[in-house]
Amino acid sequence: MLRFAASPTGDMHIASLRVAILNYLVSQQHQESFLIRIDDTDKARKIEGKDTEIMQILEKFALTHESVFHQSEHLHMHQTLAIRLLEEDKAFVCTCPPEELETVHYSGKCFDVDKAAHAKLKESGTPFVVRIKKPLEDIVINDLIQGELRTSADEVDSFIILYADGTPSPDFASACDDMLSGITTLICEEEQGLNTAKQIHIKQQLGYVEETTYAHLPLLLNDSGDKLSHAEDASTVKWLFQEGFVPDAIINYLILLGYPKAPKKIFTLPEAIKWFRLENLSKSAVKFDLEKLRFINREHLKRIDDKVLSSLFGFADADVGKLVKLYLQEASTINELALRIRPVFAPKVFKGEFAEEMKTLQKLIAEAPMINKYDDFVTYLMKKSELEGEHFFTPLRLLLTGAAQGPELAEIYPLIKSYLLEVAS
Numbered sequence: 001m002l003r004f005a006a007s008p009t010g011d012m013h014i015a016s017l018r019v020a021i022l023n024y025l026v027s028q029q030h031q032e033s034f035l036i037r038i039d040d041t042d043k044a045r046k047i048e049g050k051d052t053e054i055m056q057i058l059e060k061f062a063l064t065h066e067s068v069f070h071q072s073e074h075l076h077m078h079q080t081l082a083i084r085l086l087e088e089d090k091a092f093v094c095t096c097p098p099e100e101l102e103t104v105h106y107s108g109k110c111f112d113v114d115k116a117a118h119a120k121l122k123e124s125g126t127p128f129v130v131r132i133k134k135p136l137e138d139i140v141i142n143d144l145i146q147g148e149l150r151t152s153a154d155e156v157d158s159f160i161i162l163y164a165d166g167t168p169s170p171d172f173a174s175a176c177d178d179m180l181s182g183i184t185t186l187i188c189e190e191e192q193g194l195n196t197a198k199q200i201h202i203k204q205q206l207g208y209v210e211e212t213t214y215a216h217l218p219l220l221l222n223d224s225g226d227k228l229s230h231a232e233d234a235s236t237v238k239w240l241f242q243e244g245f246v247p248d249a250i251i252n253y254l255i256l257l258g259y260p261k262a263p264k265k266i267f268t269l270p271e272a273i274k275w276f277r278l279e280n281l282s283k284s285a286v287k288f289d290l291e292k293l294r295f296i297n298r299e300h301l302k303r304i305d306d307k308v309l310s311s312l313f314g315f316a317d318a319d320v321g322k323l324v325k326l327y328l329q330e331a332s333t334i335n336e337l338a339l340r341i342r343p344v345f346a347p348k349v350f351k352g353e354f355a356e357e358m359k360t361l362q363k364l365i366a367e368a369p370m371i372n373k374y375d376d377f378v379t380y381l382m383k384k385s386e387l388e389g390e391h392f393f394t395p396l397r398l399l400l401t402g403a404a405q406g407p408e409l410a411e412i413y414p415l416i417k418s419y420l421l422e423v424a425s
Contacts, residue, residue, distance in 0.1 A: 001027075001032055001033050001034075001035065001181060001182045001183050001184050001185075002023045002024070002026060002027040002030075002032060002033070002034050002035075002183065002184070002185050002186075002187070003023065003034070003035045003036070003037055003178070003181060003183055003186075004019060004020040004023050004024070004034070004035075004036055004037070004058075004063075004065075005037040005038075005039050005174065006020070006036070006037070006038060006039065006051075006054045007038075007039045007040075007042070007045075008038055008039075008040055008046050008047055008050035008051040008053075008054060009042060009045040009046060009047060009050065010047065010050070010230060011053075011230070011236040011237070011238045011239075012053075012054060012057055012236065012237045012238070013228075013230055013235055013236060013237075014220065014228070014234075014235055014236065014237060014240070014250075014254065014288070015189055015217075015219075015220050015228065015235075017057070017061070017237050017250070017254065018217065018220070018254040018257070019187060019188060019189060019217065020058060020061075020063055021061065021063065021251055021254055021255065021269070022187050022215075022217070022255070022278070023185075023187045024063040024064075024065075025255070025269065025272060025273055025276055026185060026187065026278060027185075028273050029273055029276070030185070032184065032185075033066040033067075034063070034064070034065050034066060035065055035066055035067045035068065035069075035181060036054075036055070036058065036065045036067070036068040036069075037068070037069060037070075037071060037177060037181075038051045038054065038068070038069070038070045038071060039071045039170065039173070039174070040070050040071055040072050041071050041072055041075075041167050041168060041170065041173050042170070043167070051070070055068065057237055060241075060247050061247045061250070061251060061269075062247070062269070071173050071174075071177060074173070074176065074177055074180065075166075075167070075168070077176060077180065078162075078167075078168035078172060078173050078176050079162065079166060079168070081172075081176050081206060082130050082161050082162040082168065082172065084206070085130075085132060085161070085205060085206070086130060090132065090133055090205045091130050091131060091132045091133060091161060091205075092110060092130070092131055092133065092158075093110065093128045093129075093130060093131075094106075094109075094110040094128060094129050094130070094131045094160070095110055095126055095127070095128045096109055096110060096129075101129060101160065105154075105157055106131065106134075106157050106158045106159070108158070110131075127164040128164060129160045129162060129163055129164050130160070130161050130162035131158045131159060131160055131161065132158060132159060132161045132172075132201065132202060132205060133158055133205075134153055134154070134156055134157050134158040134159075134201075135153045135156055135201050135204075136153060137153060138150050138151060138152050138153055139151045139153075139156060139197040139200050139201055141193075141196060141197065141200065141214050142214075143214050143215060143216050144213060144214065144215040144278050144279050145215050145216060145217065145218070145278060145279065145281050145283060146190070146216050146283055147283070149193055149196075149197075149216070151193065151194060151197035155194065155197075156194075156197050156198055156201055159171065159198055161202065170195075171195055171198040171199050171202065172202055174195075174199055175198075175199035175200075175202035175203050175206075176202070176206075178199070178203075178212075179203055179206065179208045179210075182210070183212060184210070184211070184212060184213065185212070185213045185214075185215070186212055186213070186214050186215070187214075187215045187217065187278070188214075188215075188216060188217070189216065189217055189219070190216045190217055190218055190219050190285075191219065191227075192216065193216055196214060196216070215278050215281075217258075217281065218258050218281065218282055218283060218284055218285045218286055219285040219286075220257070220285070220286060220287075220288045221285050221286065221287045221288065222287070222288065223287070225287075228288050234288070234290055235288075237250075240293075242335075243333055243335055244297075244333030244334030244335035244336065244337070244338070245293065245297050245333055245334075246297060246300055246301065246304075246334070248268055248269075248300045248303075249293065249296045249297035249299070249300040249301075250293070250297075251268070251269050251272075252266060252267055252268070252272075252296050252300065253292065253293045253296050255267075255269075255272050255276060256296075257286045257288070258281050258282035258284070258286040259276070259280060259281055259282070260280075260282065261277075261280045262275075263275055265296070266296065266299045266300070266303075294332035294333065295332065297332050297333055298328050298331075298332040301324075301325070301328055301332075301334075301337075302325060302328055304321075305318075305321070306318035306319075306320075306321030306322050306325070307321055308321070309321035309324050309325070310324065312324075312334055313337075313338065313341050313342075319414075319415040319416075319418070320341075320415070322415050323341065323344070323412065323415040323416060324337055324341055326407040326411055326412065326415075327340045327341065327406070327407065329407060330406075340401075340403065340406065343401065343402025343403055344400070344401050344402055344416065344423060345419065345422060345423060346402060347425055348362075348398065348399055348402060348424070348425065349402075350362075354391070354394055354395035354398060357385075357387055357391055357392070357394075357395035358395040358398055358399050360385050360387070360395075361381060361385060361387075361395055361396055361399055361424070362399060362424050362425070364380075364381055364384045364385055365381070365399075365420060365421070365424045366421060366424070368380060368381075368384075370417070371417075372414075372417070374409065374410045374413040374414065375410075377413060377417075378396075381396070393409070396409065397409060399423075399424050400412060400413070400416065400423055400424060
């Protein structure tokens with residue numbers, strides 16, 4: 001069983017999408033179930049509607065799942081398990097003030113509060129949290145990608161598992177839910193190493209003995225070599241969609257990141273399932289290169305069925321799809337293509353140096369019979385207009401494409417001839 005856990009507290013980061021893709025990919029390879037968990041226990045930061053947005057994004061990438069649940073649905077179970085640790089003397093009550101609760105390391109002040117004091121605390125209304133006792137030994141993870149990861153007992157510390165309002169800490173809720181769901185392989189980001197160690201400690205204290213395989217993915221870096229943060233536009237899946245990147249290209253690129261042994265550079269998710277191996281991923285952090293993603297996006301746009309591609313621009317015509325692909329010589333995203341395709345079918349502006357020539361050619365085209373071949377079309381217009389050279393071809397290009405430069409008119413004309421009266425208007 002594999003899972004993808006997403007927090008509805010902001011736009012999905014591409015690093016999170018990468019985690020989702022690889023968890024799904026491995027689940028397909030192992031023929032195991034893949035589930036989605038919405039980590040919604042942080043009520044203060046939760047954004048209404050983000051859980052739905054998460055599911056819509058996963059649907060766009062065809063990451064099908066067996067089940068989905070919200071972590072808040074398991075609140076009673078989280079509380080029950082925390083109380084069990086208290087009763088077994090594996091956890092303790094802490095009444096430290098809020099400013100001390102927020103410190104990185106626990107002071108140990110409340111460690112010796114005995115069970116008899118618990119009832120008095122409840123009666124008095126004194127706020128308290130529940131902490132798990134820190135491990136006696138280091139936590140060691142034999143990671144599939146990183147090798148041996150060792151976290152000291154002091155770094156794990158006696159951390160909070162239940163807050164004063166009765167909600168579980170993220171690590172406690174995650175560990176409990178992974179146990180309840182029977183997660184056998186856990187793929188997450190490298191920076192989650194300490195969280196993983198804490199969750200292993202929780203499961204050990206709860207007596208969970210089922211083996212889990214761990215894989216911590218290397219960090220994604222920006223151009224400056226720093227961690228790619230949520231503050232950067234290019235870091236979110238929403239931004240990539242807004243810019244006109246297609247799901248297949250995004251998947252292709254995220255699987256390639258840090259994977260030097262890929263048999264080819266352009267592929268789909270079903271193809272990658274056949275050859276991808278987690279253990280072949282690099283241990284080192286990898287740079288998120290937008291230019292490489294642009295190249296991969298262009299290659300995937302070339303693969304799209306012509307008629308389907310035309311539908312992205314409001315048509316259902318394979319010829320328009322072929323026209324769009326002509327512009328892939330100079331464009332890489334749907335947005336960039338739209339900037340070139342829309343002017344072709346938009347009303348033309350008759351201004352500037354060639355305005356009169358454009359008007360002349362427009363009138364002739366409106367009166368001309370249907371001409372199939374581009375050379376015959378040019379011959380007809382040249383003869384009727386008596387224009388030649390730059391004073392013929394430049395205004396003709398402006399009239400047919402709305403731009404002074406672009407693919408050869410000989411390639412464009414066969415694809416737009418059935419729209420000629422609309423185009424040359």
